[in-house]
Amino acid sequence: METMFTIKSFTFFIGLLVVPILLYNFIHKYSFKLKLALFIATALFVTITLMSVFSWWSYTSDLILLKHYGFNADGMNEAEFMEMFRLKIWIM
Secondary structure, X not given: OHHHHXXXXXXXXXXXXXXXXXXXXXXXXXXXXXXXXXXXXXXHHHHHHHHHHHHHHHHHHHHHHHHHHOOOOOOOOHHHHOHHHHHHHHHO
């Protein structure tokens, strides 16, 4: 399960690196006026969107993994928080 989440995280990260390059190639392939302004505006929008999705996914995948391992978010102290989490680590 953790491997699946890591693969998705790397996919978002690679997309964050590759999209500006693909966007640059697309803009220069066609004849647009104000190429630089179009590139900057589109790159900012796509980068902000990908960064938001990447941040949201990082937080959500951590919560899913903690829930899978039995983390008790309603616990009152550290022993109650990690009650089932410690048991599953030692059993594995």
